[in-house]
Amino acid sequence: DGGITQSPKYLFRKEGQNVTLSCEQNLNHDAMYWYRQDPGQGLRLIYYSQIVNDFQKGDIAEGYSVSREKKESFPLTVTSAQKNPTAFYLCASSARTLLNTEAFFGQGTRLTVV
Amino acid sequence: DQQVKQNSPSLSVQEGRISILNCDYTNSMFDYFLWYKKYPAEGPTFLISISSIKDKNEDGRFTVFLNKSAKHLSLHIVPSQPGDSAVYFCAASVIQAAGNKLTFGGGTRVLVKP
Numbered sequence: 563d564g565g566i567t568q569s570p571k572y573l574f575r576k577e578g579q580n581v582t583l584s585c586e587q588n589l590n591h592d593a594m595y596w597y598r599q600d601p602g603q604g605l606r607l608i609y610y611s612q613i614v615n616d617f618q619k620g621d622i623a624e625g626y627s628v629s630r631e632k633k634e635s636f637p638l639t640v641t642s643a644q645k646n647p648t649a650f651y652l653c654a655s656s657a658r659t660l661l662n663t664e665a666f667f668g669q670g671t672r673l674t675v676v
Numbered sequence: 677d678q679q680v681k682q683n684s685p686s687l688s689v690q691e692g693r694i695s696i697l698n699c700d701y702t703n704s705m706f707d708y709f710l711w712y713k714k715y716p717a718e719g720p721t722f723l724i725s726i727s728s729i730k731d732k733n734e735d736g737r738f739t740v741f742l743n744k745s746a747k748h749l750s751l752h753i754v755p756s757q758p759g760d761s762a763v764y765f766c767a768a769s770v771i772q773a774a775g776n777k778l779t780f781g782g783g784t785r786v787l788v789k790p
Contacts, residue, residue: 566719568719595777595778596736597780602685602782602783603782604682604765604780604781604782604783605720605765605778605780606678606780607777607778607779610777620777624773650717652719654719654778663724664710664725665722665778667719667720667721668720669718669719670717670718670719670720671726672717
């Protein structure tokens with residue numbers, strides 16, 4: 563079945579460590595996105611990529627890094643520079659078309675930094 | 677500056693009655709609007725969308741209304757069912773050839789009482 567897979571579902575890391583969240587899609591979508599959700603809040607855009615080997619900062623990119631070496635994969639690294647990394651992270655993808663702008667989401671990764 | 681706002685954080689409604697969720701936006705460039713439903717610890721799932729060339733879109737029990745002059749949209753769920761209990765996010769985007777970024781509101785938690 564086509565979809566977006568995020569792994570792991572739960573992740574614990576010590577403060578000061580970098581951690582990489584995985585996101586893979588087999589929908590043949592060009593665009594991929596990373597969002598962050600904090601308790602009681604909406605989704606905020608961290609980074610997005612419209613095509614392989616290209617990505618742009620979203621609204622809250624500080625302390626994060628990404629890569630887009632393959633169309634199917636868009637990993638997110640939460641670095642030690644991110645002041646409040648504990649959150650629920652959501653990856654999404656969408657087709658690169660004028661007509662269809664619906665984004666499909668993965669099941670999310672809950673990152674807890676202790 | 678929050679470009680998409682959902683001013684009601686929660687809504688409680690009796691089963692069988694209508695649920696009305698509201699969303700306001702400030703960016704006049706937005707021309708595509710979506711509603712997503714989200715359960716705890718899961719990714720959002722797409723519900724319904726509307727383009728700025730329309731003022732209404734209906735899909736089964738879900739209807740979205742758009743008032744461009746007021747920069748306001750609403751989601752009506754009729755009749756409400758207990759399985760509709762979830763957090764609903766309004767999102768907006770600017771349709772462009774290179775894919776789209778979704779800007780989300782803060783969400784409205786809906787509780788449908790049996």
